[in-house]
Amino acid sequence: xxxxxxxxxxxxxxxxxxxxxxxxxxxxxxxxxxxxxxxxxxxxxxxxxxxxxxxxxxxxxxxxxxxxxxxxxxxxxxxxxxxxxxxxxxxxxxxxxxxxxxxxxxxxxxxxxxxxxxxxxxxxxxxxxxxxxxxxxxxxxxxxxxxxxxxxxxxxxxxxxxxxxxxxxxxxxxxxxxxxxxxxxxxxxxxxxxxxxxxxxxxxxxxxxxxxxxxxxxxxxxxxxxxxxxxxxxxxxxxxxxxxxxxxxxxxxxxxxxxxxxxxxxxxxxxxxxxxxxxxxxxxxxxxxxxxxxxxxxxxxxxxxxxxxxxxxxxxxxxxxxxxxxxxxxxxxxxx
Amino acid sequence: xxxxxxxxxxxxxxxxxxxxxxxxxxxxxxxxxxxxxxxxxxxxxxxxxxxxxxxxxxxxxxxxxxxxxxxxxxxxxxxxxxxxxxxxxxxxxxxxxxxxxxxxxxxxxxxxxxxxxxxxxxxxxxxxxxxxxxxxxxxxxxxxxxxxxxxxxxxxxxxxxxxxxxxxxxxxxxxxxxxxxxxxxxxxxxxxxxxxxxxxxxxxxxxxxxxxxxxxxxxxxxxxxxxxxxxxxxxxxxxxxxxxxxxxxxxxxxxxxxxxxxxxxxxxxxxxxxxxxxxxxxxxxxxxxxxxxxxxxxxxxxxxxxxxxxxxxxxxxxxxxxxxxxx
Ligand SMILES: Cc1ncc(C[n+]2csc(CCOP(=O)(O)OP(=O)(O)O)c2C)c(N)n1
Ligand SMILES: [Mg+2]
Numbered sequence: 001x002x003x004x005x006x007x008x009x010x011x012x013x014x015x016x017x018x019x020x021x022x023x024x025x026x027x028x029x030x031x032x033x034x035x036x037x038x039x040x041x042x043x044x045x046x047x048x049x050x051x052x053x054x055x056x057x058x059x060x061x062x063x064x065x066x067x068x069x070x071x072x073x074x075x076x077x078x079x080x081x082x083x084x085x086x087x088x089x090x091x092x093x094x095x096x097x098x099x100x101x102x103x104x105x106x107x108x109x110x111x112x113x114x115x116x117x118x119x120x121x122x123x124x125x126x127x128x129x130x131x132x133x134x135x136x137x138x139x140x141x142x143x144x145x146x147x148x149x150x151x152x153x154x155x156x157x158x159x160x161x162x163x164x165x166x167x168x169x170x171x172x173x174x175x176x177x178x179x180x181x182x183x184x185x186x187x188x189x190x191x192x193x194x195x196x197x198x199x200x201x202x203x204x205x206x207x208x209x210x211x212x213x214x215x216x217x218x219x220x221x222x223x224x225x226x227x228x229x230x231x232x233x234x235x236x237x238x239x240x241x242x243x244x245x246x247x248x249x250x251x252x253x254x255x256x257x258x259x260x261x262x263x264x265x266x267x268x269x270x271x272x273x274x275x276x277x278x279x280x281x282x283x284x285x286x287x288x289x290x291x292x293x294x295x296x297x298x299x300x301x302x303x304x305x306x307x308x309x310x311x312x313x314x315x316x317x318x319x320x321x322x323x324x325x326x327x328x329x330x331x332x333x334x335x336x
Numbered sequence: 337x338x339x340x341x342x343x344x345x346x347x348x349x350x351x352x353x354x355x356x357x358x359x360x361x362x363x364x365x366x367x368x369x370x371x372x373x374x375x376x377x378x379x380x381x382x383x384x385x386x387x388x389x390x391x392x393x394x395x396x397x398x399x400x401x402x403x404x405x406x407x408x409x410x411x412x413x414x415x416x417x418x419x420x421x422x423x424x425x426x427x428x429x430x431x432x433x434x435x436x437x438x439x440x441x442x443x444x445x446x447x448x449x450x451x452x453x454x455x456x457x458x459x460x461x462x463x464x465x466x467x468x469x470x471x472x473x474x475x476x477x478x479x480x481x482x483x484x485x486x487x488x489x490x491x492x493x494x495x496x497x498x499x500x501x502x503x504x505x506x507x508x509x510x511x512x513x514x515x516x517x518x519x520x521x522x523x524x525x526x527x528x529x530x531x532x533x534x535x536x537x538x539x540x541x542x543x544x545x546x547x548x549x550x551x552x553x554x555x556x557x558x559x560x561x562x563x564x565x566x567x568x569x570x571x572x573x574x575x576x577x578x579x580x581x582x583x584x585x586x587x588x589x590x591x592x593x594x595x596x597x598x599x600x601x602x603x604x605x606x607x608x609x610x611x612x613x614x615x616x617x618x619x620x621x622x623x624x625x626x627x628x629x630x631x632x633x634x635x636x637x638x639x640x641x642x643x644x645x646x647x648x649x650x651x652x653x654x655x656x657x658x659x660x661x662x663x
Contacts, residue, residue, distance in 0.1 A: 070411065104444030115446040120410060125434045131403025132435060138404055139411035142361060142389060165397035169404060172395060325445040326479050327504040329531050330579030 015286040019296075021063050021220055022279045025055040026300035028079045029276060031088050034304045035078065035095055035109065036255035043312065044095045048109050051079035053218070053250030056275035057182050058083040060223035061150055061243070064231045070118045070140075072133035072151040076182075077112050077122025080152055086114035089307040098314035105317045106325070118147075126157040130166035130179070137175035137240075148234045150178040156187020158201045167208045170240035177240040178230055179205065182217065184249045189261045202244040210242050217245030218275040221282065250274060337522055342489040343515040347378050349493035350416065352525045353500045354386055357414065360500055361390040363401055364418030364454075368393045378418075378515075402428035402453060406435045406505075409451040414500055416452040422509070423466050425455040436505040437480030451505045452496070457485070458511040458550055458600060459637055459648060468637035470601035472549070475507045476578045476610065482506040482531055483577040487552035489519035491575055494529030502531060511550040534581035536588070540570035543594040543658055546585055546611050548574040551598050551649070558654035565655075567662050577607055582614060589615055593624045594661050598654050603631025625661050630654065 011019070032050035039048050051058065054076075062071065062083035073080040082088055086102060094101030095109050102114050113121035120136065123129050133151035140147045157163060158181060170177045181201045185192055198204065206212045211233070215226045223245055230241040248270045252259050259267060280293055323334040340348070354360045368383035368391050383391040394401050398419060405417030419425035425432070436449050459468040475483045484499055484506055486492040492510060499506035537552055538559050547555040552573040559569040570588050574580050589595050595615050597608035608629040616627050632647050 072407070102444070103442065103446065106444040107442045111442045113443040113446055115443070120407075120447070121439070121443050123435075125430060128403060128431060128435055131400040131431065132407035132410070134400060135404030135407025135409070135415070136411040137407075138392075139408040139413040142359065142408070142413055162399045162403060165395070165400040166403070168395060169397060169400050173392075325441050327440070327482065329482060329502065329504070332479070 011287060015283065015288065018221060018224070018279065019283055019288060021059045021224065022276070022283060023296050023300065024059045024063070024083055025220070025276055025279065026296055027088060027303060028055045028058070028082045030300040030304040031082060031091070031307070032078055034092070034308050036251075038095065038308065039255060044109070045097060046108055046110070047254040047256070048095070049076040049253070050251045050255050051076055051249070053270070053274045054182055054184060054247045055079055056220040056223050056279070057180065057217045057245045057247060058152070060220055061178070061180050061227045063224065064227040065118075065148060065150065068118055069147050070120055070136050070149045072120045072129040072136065072149065073122040074126065074129050074152050074154060074157065075110050075122060075124055076154070078109070081112050081114055081119050081122070084114070084119040085117040086112070086119055088304060089310050090114070092304075092307040092311040093314050096311040096314065097316065098311055099317050100314050104321065127153060127160035127162045129153065130162050131169070133177060134166045134169050134175060137170065137177040138173060140176055141173075146235060148176050148178060148231055150180060152180050152182055154187065155181060155183040155185065155192045155201060156190070158204065159196060164204075167205055167210060167240070171208050171210055174239040176234045178234055178243060179240065180243045180245065182245055182247055184247045186249065186253065188253045189257075202242070205242040205244070210240050212242040212244060214244040214246070217247035218273050218278060220275055220279045248273070337520040339518055340489055340521050341515065342492050342510070342517045342519070343378050345489035345493040345519070345521045346496050346510065347380065347382070348521070349496040350500075351382060351385065353497055354382070354390060356525065359413040360416070361386075361392065361413060362416040362418055363392040363394050363405060365394055365396055365401070365420060367391050367418060398424055398427035399431055402431035403435065405451050405453070406431055406439070406449055409436075409449045409505070410439060410447045414450045416454055416500065419453065419455040421467060421512070422455045422457050422471050423469055425453070432481075432505070432507070433478050437478050440504065441480060448503045449505045450503045452499045452508050453505060454508045454510075456512050457509045458513055459644065460512040461641070461644070462639060463512075463637070464639040465636040470599075472509055472577055473601060473605060473607040473610070476607055480505065481578065484508045484531065484575070485549040485577055486510065486575060487514065487549055487573050489517060490521045491529050491535070493521055494527055495531070495575065498528045498531050501528070506531070509549065514550050514553070517553070529575065531576050532579040532581060533575065534584035535573045535575055536570065536584070537573045538569065538571040540568040540592065542568045542592055542662055543596060544570050544572060544585070544588040544592045545654065545658070546572045546574060546595065546597045547599070548577060548607075549600065551600050554649070554651040555598060555654060558651040558658065561651065561655050562658055565659065567658060569658060580611070585611065585615065586619060589619050590622055593622050595623070595627045596630070596654070596658055596661060597627070598630035598649050600649060601631060602634050603629060604634050606631050628657055628661060630657060
């Protein structure tokens with residue numbers, strides 16, 4: 001029997017913990033929705049990869065990390081950044097290409113990074129994050145630190161060679177690396193299963209003798225429990241671990257993609273399993289009041305509305321900044 | 337100053353830097369096991385001194401040797417990612433070009449990549465099409481990278497030390513046929529050769545020959561031959577191709593008013609073209625005769641010695657071209 005939802009009741013630590021992660025999921029969803037809206041309005045440039053429907057994985061994994069732990073993201077990086085603690089306003093400014101953006105306007109959505117919270121960058125080259133993260137983990141070892149490095153990789157990207165090289169590498173050198181496969185079933189417009197042999201990412205990772213945990217990636221509490229265990233194992237010197245999280249992206253590959261390649265009905269059906277509503281239902285069972293849940297939604301919306309408003313006011317970088325940060329010796333000089 | 341061969345000088349430079357800074361380390365295939373049979377001894381005995389965490393014997397995983405090097409550089413160490421030769425580095429070009437060269441810039445200066453990507457270039461007798469290539473010019477085209485091509489033991493050591501201390505990614509290219517070359521090398525561990533500064537390998541007044549890597553040796557040999565014919569050639573060793581020392585080249589060409597740029601690589605698209613075009617644009621009016629380039633025909637490197645000789649630029653060709661320019 002769930003406890004009664006009476007005002008003033010002490011909620012359990014676990015409920016508070018999940019409610020906190022729930023709020024981060026809401027912030028990510030609000031951010032990704034706004035990012036697309038701003039793209040449509042012409043204020044964000046290029047393309048936007050959203051994580052709508054996949055928020056639980058980033059939130060639960062990063063929620064089990066310390067601030068000084070490191071994560072390596074991929075092309076779908078907003079969720080990873082927010083979950084690791086990046087400031088959504090600085091991120092929105094980056095998407096707008098404005099002063100005060102996390103990358104000073106040099107990167108945009110696909111290269112969003114915040115090294116101050118250990119977020120080593122979204123990356124436009126699939127599976128490259130695997131080797132970068134392995135190297136970061138090697139650096140952690142060389143320096144004698146007790147940090148954990150996490151890397152996010154999509155299901156489609158597991159068909160690239162660096163995925164295998166890096167799994168082997170991480171195992172051989174016993175690195176403090178958590179590989180998180182966000183398996184949403186699609187690689188852009190292609191169903192990953194149609195181009196993938198054998199038993200998929202989990203089976204492949206296991207063949208390197210790397211411990212694998214498979215989890216319903218839309219169940220925040222399940223991912224939380226799995227991530228907690230794997231990260232603790234790594235921190236205790238257990239070497240690389242693999243988390244395979246099944247999920248579904250509820251929007252296009254890029255935000256403007258209509259998803260015409262999906263079978264009829266799939267999309268609607270998957271909305272019933274998305275992580276925010278599932279978590280909401282659980283929180284209600286634990287006695288979190290509808291008012292508190294509604295307030296969490298409003299707070300996320302308000303926070304992102306503020307981020308957007310501030311991004312709109314921020315100026316573009318001076319053109320001379322295009323010449324900065326190429327290289328110290330032999331960098332370009334700004335004309336006049 | 338002690339005399340030593342190029343491979344030993346570079347190894348000494350690496351060992352000195354590893355002693356100076358515990359965050360300097362190397363990763364690559366066979367680093368702790370190879371001896372003279374398969375390599376130039378560039379890592380001999382280092383495993384004994386520094387151990388397997390800093391002399392890392394990697395699996396045959398070029399993408400990850402480079403990629404892990406990049407990640408480890410970003411995370412605060414100074415790795416030397418050894419790809420053995422440019423031919424194998426092809427398997428890791430993505431990590432070098434899309435990651436190492438971009439990270440500082442695209443993340444808005446939040447991160448630095450103090451990585452040395454070490455890869456030998458050049459023809460070695462009989463090495464044929466896949467173990468002989470000279471693609472130094474490719475990397476000049478990549479913003480974010482520094483490109484180093486030492487021609488002497490002293491520069492091999494001094495430039496590697498500068499490369500290791502550099503906070504940006506450096507492509508460090510030894511020439512395989514130089515590994516055994518002898519020369520005087522400073523024993524001072526603080527003797528560094530700056531990146532981007534050329535060396536005047538021979539002073540002359542009639543003609544400037546700009547070269548790098550092993551072509552410097554051939555250019556100097558050609559210059560001696562030219563001297564017997566009354567032509568006094570100045571040889572400039574660029575040492576680094578990016579940044580390259582335009583001031584030194586311009587000063588020399590202003591004096592000699594003739595420029596010849598021989599390179600080992602295929603002529604088309606090579607770095608000699610960049611030097612020639614830059615000088616022609618800046619100093620066209622002082623030149624007495626058109627700038628000339630020499631480079632290999634646009635063919636893969638063939639195997640049989642007489643065929644390989646068709647690929648190779650020789651000191652005789654440098655002499656002949658220089659003579660025709662000074663007529
Ligand atoms: C090396 C490389 N190849 C192709 C692409 C183009 N691309 C970007 S995302 C994508 C699909 C990735 O699928 P997956 O790894 O499953 O991640 P998801 O988008 O589903 O999160 C492709 C093909 C790329 N960015 N990099
Ligand atoms: Mg996918």
